[in-house]
Amino acid sequence: MPPFADGLTKASPKGGNVFSLSSKKKRASEKEKPKPLKGILKKPAQQPPQNSPSAEEAKPLSNRERKRQERAKAWAAKIAEREAAEAAASPKKAAGEQMTDIEFLQRKRARQEAGSGGGNANQKKRRKEESFPLLDGAPAPRVFSPNSTSATESNDPGVNPMFLNKGKEKGATGNPGASQNSRADSARAAMPPPPKPVGPPQVHSAQLRRHALELEKSRQKLPIYPHADTLRQCLRDRHVLVMMGETGSGKSTQIGQFLVDEPWRAGRCIAITQPRKVAAVNLARRVAAEMGVRLGEEVGYNVRFDNRSSDKTIIKFLTDGMLLQEMLADPKLKRYSCVVVDEAHERTVGTDLVMGFLRKLVYGERRGSLKVVIMSATMEVKTMARFFEENRGEGVIIPGLMPEASKEESTPEAKEEESTPEFKEESVGSETRPTPPETDKKAKRKKKKKKKNKGGIDTMKLIRSPSPIPERIKTPEPTSAAGFEAERSGGKMFFPYFGTVALLIVPGRQYPVESLHAAAPVQDYIDISFRTVFQIHCTHPMPGDILVFLTGQDEIENLKKTILEHAAALTKEMPQMHVLPLYAALPFAQQNKVFLPAPQKNMRKVILCTNIAETSVTVPGVRYVVDCGKAKLKQFRPKLGLESLLVTPISQSSALQRRGRAGREGPGKCWHLYTEDAFNELAQVTKPEILRTDVSNAILILKARGHDDVVNFDYLSPPKLESLQKALEQLYSLGALGNDGKITPLGKKMAKLPLAPPLARVLLAAADKDMNCLPEVVDVVAALSVDNLLPPPPSEELREQMEEARQRFRRAEGDHIMLLELVRSFDSSGEKLKGWCEAHFVSHYAMKTFIDIRAQLRTYCSSLLSSTTWDSAAAETISPDLAERVLKAFLKGFFHQTARAGPEGRLGEYLTVLGHQNVNVHPASILFGKRKEAIVYHEYVFTTKPFARWCSAVQLDWVAEASPGWVKGEV
């Protein structure tokens, strides 16, 4: 008898199951459609759902289609004209001349005559230049879109493309036959095979193309596939498309392929951004395979340390961070005709900044020549659409989606202090940051205070630095008559246009997942998780793995232990349990175990994970999810200037995401360890990262890309003024900004480095003549940039052995120089990386990352310093003098993270130089238990106590020397 059954009854006040079966059997994509609950174990009699369209008629080339093609041609000509004008005008402009209209026309005619005839010459010419065989010739054949003539016309009255799944629910809930037998499909099947590519020598092997043809079948089954035409039409009519595509809709792989042949592409690349590297790489692989091309040629990717793209690349997947980096050299993103922002709902700082830049470009410098697609989950669609509408959605109503936009904004918010008012929906649409007199007064008070305390920095002056007047241009005339028609009819006809934004909702492919909530509030969710896991295991059939969401490594390892102890007591008839932890700090080899089937036949995987499994990792085989309702989230407290990790209740979208993990391979079930009322009280969406973190890096990114007025930048969610102020202060104190708030030459160099501003400052300081320790500092900075370089001992027995192995790196100066010793020791050992790491208890994976980062930093630095030798083996030994120079360089970036010895007799205690806060040397530091005059530390963490991690001994006069004027007084 398993120990849990008894516990379960006790845990419930009513003496029943802890869980009340929710009366709703929710389908992830249609929550609003309650369905009667059938028996828990009864298998639904439905097939895997596929959201396929109802029959769509394939028409011959209709008048409308012909007109559309004409419009497309006209469009291409327009872009070509614009480019011709730009190209022609620029040399003249440089010479201070103005080109006359006549000159312009002459040039234009000359260009046209140079082409092989017709008004489409420019377009043809460009196509040839691209040498993309699949696109050669006009009209461009849609090699990969055999349904291109199918009639999913967005301007077809009676169809509501905004709700593409409406009226198709039968298909959606699992009647694939309906779609497969549709006339549209047979029409597609009857189409002639794709024409063979013509043009330059065949670089694509027949094998690649054969494989692509095989993949074509599964492409056609994707829910998004039938909507290709609607999607294309949206982007012909509007420059911005906000698309809600649910999990499994195929949006990420298909969007690029749908748009390749569009005339507005004008030979330029389509960028698709991702928040994660793996996603960018895998998507590129898949799309290259589907298109039958070699990865890195027409389809490629670009992520840190790995660039597989070329001049030929027309669909490029890249991380949002990489796009931001590209924007340093190319602020207008001239090489792209279209930027697709995928997973926009995740609201990472990178994605948010990219969206801000794109909004500015699409209504400004790139008006008419840039298409923007935002792909997001349900919850954020309104936010995104309003943000991208040229007038912030003012006076525009999204039919059916936001009928009472004003009403729902009156939801009362909870706490005043901690909740960020800017985060509420309604403020998203605000045109500029509101500056009522009250705010202004407050700000002025702050300014006075700052002046008094720190002497001399006028932070408000920094904030209020040059404020370009935002350009206001009227909504462009829609190119589609139908779009115009729809707007005029005032909501009678539903067209997917929300002012200047097109809006599309594409259904996904998810199996139904049943939601269960706790009947009463849960006190100890670890204990209840444990019971629930056994309850599921004993009452639910195999196959079906269990995924348990917890908050951290510690919880996971503890629960794993408990489960294993009790799993041993399971009877032999019961399936066995295979318990696996999953969190980011776990070595890859162990992480990968979750992808493998359980080692024995009658065995169920129980995966205990952090929110890594919410987005980053998809575990196969999962049918049951346990959601504890909490997660660790970073929080920035601007008053203290500190980031900390806090266990926080998750948001509703997060809960739905977790639940969705049960429905990837079949109908599933999710146990939420909190009441339904508690769920209803959760925030709708997770607070965007930009409101939770230190924004100094983000501000430097803005400044370096020419946005001086960082307060009035187009943020989807503007950070608190306090956070901005803190960031500006930090950048100013590091010398990245001048008194006028503008970026300094030093700041520009810092922005180019892939490092947090203080570390970037350190690196640049080391290049100074008096410091002269760049190679050493590069080593230390790179070592500090990797996580878990020195993992804790795998077992207590090995602790002594570990300490002995690491003994040779010890340096009296502290952890920074210890890291340098470690790196030197590896460099001079001549051993293979893996063996060396194992012998010294250094993380192999972290060390590989270290090597990559170091190489990248060296490349950046080579331009700073011509005569630097990077040969570590030939370098001087780490003399006390060299160590001192290294630490002094660190103080240039970390003077604000220094502390002096605390009261006598308390060894590890220090008081921060700024703010006089108590900090303790972290026990993992080699300075632990040692008393020094002062320390510089790399990181402040608050766990059981405030700790300073990665500490080194410094002298107070060094601190004073390295600090800017206003800090000196504090030392």
Next chain:
DNA sequence: TTGTGGTGT
């Protein structure tokens, strides 16, 4: 005397 969610340049 510790051991922090997840990303990214």
